[in-house]
Amino acid sequence: MTTTYQANVANQYAQIATGTEVVGPAYDEFGNLLEDDRNTYLWDADIHLASVTHKADADSQRNWVSEKRSARI
Numbered sequence: 001m002t003t004t005y006q007a008n009v010a011n012q013y014a015q016i017a018t019g020t021e022v023v024g025p026a027y028d029e030f031g032n033l034l035e036d037d038r039n040t041y042l043w044d045a046d047i048h049l050a051s052v053t054h055k056a057d058a059d060s061q062r063n064w065v066s067e068k069r070s071a072r073i
Contacts, residue, residue, distance in 0.1 A: 001019050016023045016037055024035040032043045035037035036057075044050040053061040 003016065005013050006017075007014040010030045010031060012027055012033075012071055013025050013033065013036070016025065019036075021037075025036040026034045028034055028043070029045075030047055032047060032049075033041050035041065039055060040053045041049065042051040042053075051063045051066060
């Protein structure tokens with residue numbers, strides 16, 4: 001099965017098509033990805049990725065804590 005990606009003017013994925021399924025990812029006002037066909041993404045107040053949750057299995061959430069220098073620990 002082929003997956004095709006279409007970008008918008010901000011060079012973000014505007015559309016992801018796999019077979020007959022078409023998904024439009026969601027972004028916040030800062031351009032951070034909030035949701036795609038597989039996951040939801042949460043960003044902290046400093047715009048660092050804080051967690052990713054797989055939609056099919058909410059128990060598979062991954063969390064990160066970022067230091068001031070932006071290193072994930």
